[in-house]
Every structure is written in C-alpha cells, then in structure tokens.
Amino acid sequence: MKAALLTSATVALTLSITTPSYAQTAEERGLEIFEQVSAQNDGFQDSTASMTMTLINRSGKKSVRRMRAKTLEVANDGDKSMTIFDEPADVKGTATLTYSHTKEADEQWLYLPALKRVKRISSKNKTGAFMGSEFAFEDIGSQEVEKYTYKYLSEEQLDGIAVHKIEAYPTYKYSGYTRLISYIDQERLVSLKTEFYDRKDVLLKTLTLSDYVHHDDKNWRPARMEMINAQTKKSTILEFSDYKFATGMTDKDFSSNSLKKLR
C-alpha cells in the first residue's frame, strides 16, 4: 500500500503524511499524537516558573493567589515537582512536593512552615479544588501519557488553526472525569483547548491554553490558561511568567528536607 502511494502523485504523498497508516486505529492515532505532544514537552531537564492564579466568581469578584513551581524531569517515570505558596499571606511558605508516577500512585508531602512540619499526605484526592480554584489537582499535576487512553476523533479548525480533536479517558479510577476532549495544534503539537466531562458525562469545564512561548527552541509552554466552569459559571485564570529551564537542579532539590529550606 505504501509503495503504491510513494509512486503516485504528489497529492497522494501529502495525504500519506497527515494519515500515516491505514492500518492505524483511532485509539492508536490518538495515543501517537499524545506521545508526540509529550515528546515535545520533554528534554527540558528542569524548570522553574512563577504563577499567578486569579479566581473569578459568578458575580465577577476576583481574588489572587501567587505561587512558584519547580519541576524536575525523571526518565521513564513521572516528574518530581514542588509548589511554593506566596499569597494569600496566611499560606505563605506552605509548599507541596509531589513525585508523580506513571504506574503506581503518586507520592506527596505538604510542608507547614509554622510547625516546621513535613507531612505525608494522600495523593488519592485528584478531584479536589486546588486552592479553591476551578483547577482540580488532576488538572495541574504532571500530565503523563500513560494516565489516559485515547481515541482520535477528527481533524478540525479552531480559530483558524488546524487541530487534532482527540478524546482521552482517565485510567485513574478516582478521576473526576469520564472523558476529556483535547484540541491539539497540528503544527506545534500543543494543546489549545480541553473540555472536561464529569462523572455523569455532562460538560463540566473548558480549559483554554494560550500565549504559547517557545523556550530554548525546544519546548512550548502556555503563558495563560483559563478554566471556565460551565456548571457554576466560575472561572480561574492561571498565568505563568519567569520560565527558566535546565537550571541544574537535582533530586536533592526535591527531597523532603529541601521543603524546609525553601524561601
């Protein structure tokens, strides 16, 4: 089949690039694209960023949280990450440390600065609201390809950009979602939009990712994420700034002792 295509006209050759194999199922194609998205994301070694989270309630009232995030890439497993809270002031200095895993449950610790206590916490709670926002813990955790199965739906145009529309099904049994529909930019291989369906399979939230910045000519990162809750009409805007990559952090910067040394 392939040989026939190669000898045929240019039109057919172009077609073979966008549809690589006729034998590929929708499931395989979805997985393949998410592996490409993940590969595009990989190889950064480590990163740090500042985050500003703006919670907007139904009447438009805003409240702001500020955090810093540190991530360490781990070969053949989920990343190690740390979130340090700066605002609101009553949680200043509080930090979380997460070892995410592709197969076993994630490991997670919480640092309480007033007590100087590092507390191991359950990582089971994926559906809970992160800092009272519209982001659940599972939305902001390390996104590992293995945590979902996939199904390719269609090619579409999203605001004039050619995208892959792919459905993802969480493999984690305590996920708050039955499925996620992602719109992946075909050219840059980044997610532009995700729709989250709740346990009753009703649209719960829509995440829009924008202002992508190309870092070190390698990794695309969104500078802005907006999560709108379709059911409560509340929304949260998450903005990233001061991205730094390959700063030379190691496992030692992601130990429970390092939580006590954050400033």
Added chain:
Amino acid sequence: MRTLYPLILISTLALTDSVNAEWAKRGDLKFQFQAFTDTALHTATQSSNLSVSGNAEFNREIGENGNLTISPFFRVDQHDDSRSHVDLREFIYRHSGDTWEVNVGLGKVFWGVAESNNIVDIINQKDAIEGNSPEHKLGQPMINLLLLKDWGEISLFVLPGFRERTFASKDGRPRGFSAIDTDNARYESDNEQNHIDVAGRISGVINEWDLGFHVFNGTAREPLISFIDATPFYYQLTQVGIDVQATLESWLLKTEAVHKSGSRINDHMQLVSGVEYSFYGVAESDIDIGVVTEWLYDDLTDQANTVFQNDLLVALRFALNDEQSSEALVGVITDLDGGGDLFSAEASRRIGDKFKLQIEALIWANADNDPFLGQFQQEDYIQLELGYFF
C-alpha cells in the same frame, strides 16, 4: 528569659536593613479574645481575657551556602504576666554542603506523625502557656549535623542549654487549682539548665511508609509536678522511639511509640496509634471530611505523668476547599478508664487576602473523679482570634 533580650536586640538591628529585599519575610499579628464560661475554682477570677501576639520569620542567604533565619515572637496578655512574654523561636545559621548540613543557633524541630499528641517530638520545649498546638515551641539552642542520604537522612543534635516549660501564673486561665511554681523549678542534674543533651534521628521513606527512629539523652522536657508545692522537677531521661506512617490511598495509619527510662522515673512505654480516613469530594461537592481516631496509652497507668494513660481520640476534620479555605476540626478525647472527656472544636476562615478568623473551644466534662482533669472542669473557654498576615 532575660538572656534573650540581647539576641532580640541583635535581630532587630539585623533587620533594620530588611528594606533591602535580601530578607524573605512572613508573619502574623493576632488579636485574641477568650471567654471563660464558668467561675474559676482558683484565684484568677476573670471571665474574659484579651491579648495580642506577633510572630515573624526573616530569612536571608549568606554567601553561597549559608542561610540565616530569625523568628521573634511576642505576646502581651491582659491578665497573666507569665503569658506576656517574648521568645526567639529561631535564630539559626545553616551551612549546606552537597550531602550534609550544619545548623547552629536557636532552632525549632518537629518530629512525629500523630494528630493528638506527638510523644516523639522532644527537641524543643513546649511554650505550653500558648496552647496545645505543636507550633508553640521555645527556641532550642542546638548544634545540628544533618547527613542527607538517598533513602532519607540522619540528624544528630548537641543541645546545650535547657528551656523550662511555660505555665499559666496564678493570674492566668485556663489552669489547675494551684499555679505551677515556675520560679522554683528543681533539676536532677547539678548542671540544671546547663546540662548538655544529645539526640539523634534516622528517618526515611520506603514507598508508602515514612519511618523515623530516634534516641534522646538529657533533661526531660515534661517536668514532674510536685503535689505538695506545685514545683516542676526536671529529671534526666533516656528516650528511644519510633514514628511510622503508612499512606494508603484514603487511609493514613500512624504510630508513635517511645520507651522512657531514668533513675528518677519507672521505666515505661508510651504509645499514640491510630488511623485517619478521608472522604474526598463528599456528595459531588468540593468538601472533604476526614475521620481521625487515635489511642493514647502509657503503661505506667496510675502513676503516669500524663493525662493520656488510656485515652481515645475521635475527631472529624472538615475542609470546604472554598476560596476562603474554610476548615473545621471537632473532636473528643475520652479517658477509657472513666476519668473524663475533653471536647474541642476549632474552625478557621480567611477574610479577604490578609486576614483570617479562628474560633476555638475547649470543654472538660465528666471529670469529677479524676484528680487531674477535675481541676479543669470550670475552665471551659471559647477563643476568637483575628490574625493579620504578611
């Protein structure tokens, strides 16, 4: 306490250049109101009390591998001169190597996993007059060497200088019939407060298990109180113990156990062991509810230097996970030998971005037959605290 003033002066001077953004800062100023619902059976007759406390933590890098933390604390209390006090929770220099760390100065250390009582947590003296929370600790003079390993850490302490536990004075509440005579504390060691204590702990993580093992030799943090004149007696103690937590999805299994020995006490064992189960997102909401139960045991039973010789904690923890981080914890510790109950409730909610309101209540009940708890039957209180955070 007086020896602290020069240190506080130094820290105040050091902080005058805090305007140069070199210092990371955080802290709070809290206004507290307490209402006592019953008339006391002792000399402190007030039915309410006002106080203000402040806590700050300043931190800066010194050179490439050095770091200095300074945490002053103060409280001014309407009735109790003992509760009006200052302390340096921390004044500590840290030097970090690649696989080790040295901490020298006044420090604060937490060991333990339990919710009701951390019996392994022995490095710092409790600032008990501040309340029961494990955050209220007096700064402990220490030289600490920390060895960082792939599997965890080894922490070694030399502790020169002892801090006496704080207690309510005759004018303060809540307290027992006789105020503790802190001016006439006695010691087993002739070196009294200058006895040099030593301690070490090995801790690490193996999958879902967090494990710690410790030894301590030196002056006991918890004094024996004389029945005759209410003077505290600080004996020499050798303690070994473990703390273990297993984190299994919604279940947390927690155990702390210590063995205590010394020439002035009977060898004995203490245990705090229990489970915590969490229901996440109850009824499709954002609310989490945790159920905590812990058994507190001391094998000295009748002679135990603790109210927790055979007690059971049952508590419910609520987290609303809302914008204001509203939380509540209600519970009861019951003496399984019929010595009484201690009910407690606390709740907190953020107000705006800078303030937080906390409410706390303690009620002692059914303690008529218990010589220790019975003293607190008239000491029930409700406390309101408004904190400003920076």
